[in-house]
Each structure stands twice: as C-alpha cells, then as structure tokens.
Amino acid sequence: MKIAGIVGSLNSHSISRKVLMESKKYFSEDVELSEIEYSDLPLFNVDKEFPRPKSIERIMSEINASDGIVIVMPEYNLSMPGVLKNLLDWVSRPTVQGAPKPILDKPILVITTSAGVSGGMVPQEQIRSVLNYLGAHVLSQPRISFANIYNKLDGNGNLAFDETSATFYDATVKAFEVFVERFHK
Numbered sequence: 001m002k003i004a005g006i007v008g009s010l011n012s013h014s015i016s017r018k019v020l021m022e023s024k025k026y027f028s029e030d031v032e033l034s035e036i037e038y039s040d041l042p043l044f045n046v047d048k049e050f051p052r053p054k055s056i057e058r059i060m061s062e063i064n065a066s067d068g069i070v071i072v073m074p075e076y077n078l079s080m081p082g083v084l085k086n087l088l089d090w091v092s093r094p095t096v097q098g099a100p101k102p103i104l105d106k107p108i109l110v111i112t113t114s115a116g117v118s119g120g121m122v123p124q125e126q127i128r129s130v131l132n133y134l135g136a137h138v139l140s141q142p143r144i145s146f147a148n149i150y151n152k153l154d155g156n157g158n159l160a161f162d163e164t165s166a167t168f169y170d171a172t173v174k175a176f177e178v179f180v181e182r183f184h185k
C-alpha cells in the first residue's frame with residue numbers, strides 16, 4: 001500500500017512532519033509512506049494556469065500513484081495554512097483548459113497540530129469541508145489532533161508522545177489503513 005504524506009507547513013523543521021513520520025511506527029510493514037514535496041508550487045493564478053507548472057504535474061502524479069493520503073497540518077490563526085489551501089486549489093484544477101475538473105478520489109486521514117490548547121479542530125473542519133467538496137473520502141472517526149504540540153518534544157526536539165497520545169495515534173492509523181483497504185476492494 002502506498003500512502004502519500006502532505007505536510008501543511010513549509011518549515012524545514014516542521015513538527016507536523018515529525019507527526020507524519022511517526023505514523024510509520026503504526027502502519028503495517030508493507031505500507032510505503034512518502035511525503036509529497038510542494039515548496040516549489042507557485043501561488044495559484046488563473047493567468048498562469050496553462051501550461052501547467054511542472055511542479056503540479058509531478059504532485060498530481062504522486063497523488064494519483066497513492067492508495068491514500070495522510071495530511072498533517074498546523075493551525076494558523078484558527079484556520080488552515082495558506083500553503084495547503086494553495087496546493088488544494090491547484091489540485092482542484094483540470095490538466096488542460098476546458099477539461100472537466102478532476103475528482104480527488106482518495107481516502108484521506110487529516111491530523112492537526114497546534115501550539116495552544118485548541119488542537120486545530122476548527123481548521124480540521126475547514127479542510128474536511130474543502131476535501132469533501134473535491135470528492136475525497138475523509139476518515140470520519142477517530143478524529144485526531146495534537147494540542148500543546150511543543151510539550152510533546154523531548155530535550156532533543158524529537159517527538160515523545162505519552163502513552164495516551166501514542167495509543168490513540170496507533171488506533172487512528174490502524175483504522176485508516178483498514179479504511180484504505182476497504183476503499184480499494
């Protein structure tokens with residue numbers, strides 16, 4: 001099974017990326033998780049939409065090759081990060097002018113992180129709404145978020161989940177794997 005990871009932060013030390021990579025501990029051994037890099041994606045502009053930038057062609061082929069997608073994103077001002085919305089706006093557009101809009105026909109797990117106590121559940125609802133609009137199949141339950149994310153790092157800046165967080169993350173990833181398998185039957 002191929003899982004594509006998307007991190008809603010361009011920070012090279014992104015803690016959301018650490019959360020994404022932590023999921024490898026919980027997926028089955030035959031699951032291949034690889035992150036889709038999109039820092040080279042330009043700001044969406046209909047004036048510059050066609051011919052499509054090479055970056056969106058590459059990103060779409062990585063999305064299409066995946067069986068499912070895990071999105072881990074930070075909360076920005078009680079909202080989803082602009083870079084991620086920009087990516088989704090590109091993903092929503094046809095490959096050639098005048099062609100029908102593509103359907104993002106993929107099972108998706110959404111995970112949010114926040115520095116504060118909110119856990120990013122408001123932006124999580126926002127991105128769920130956008131993803132549903134694009135035709136994606138977002139895992140409804142369990143819903144997972146990590147509040148006070150900086151308290152979950154050890155002295156070396158590595159993630160060090162307590163047992164409650166680790167157990168819930170494990171259960172969520174396993175539920176998602178079953179969801180992806182069911183989707184492909």
Ligand SMILES: Cc1cc2nc3c(=O)[nH]c(=O)nc-3n(C[C@H](O)[C@H](O)[C@H](O)COP(=O)(O)O)c2cc1C
Binds near residue numbers: 015017117
């Ligand atoms: C522009 C910006 C806005 C933010 N807004 C919030 C916020 O509304 N609530 C909150 O708890 N944390 C907020 N934060 C903190 C981020 O959620 C936190 O740093 C994030 O989880 C780190 O993710 P990253 O390392 O993957 O970028 C904000 C951070 C930035 C840079």
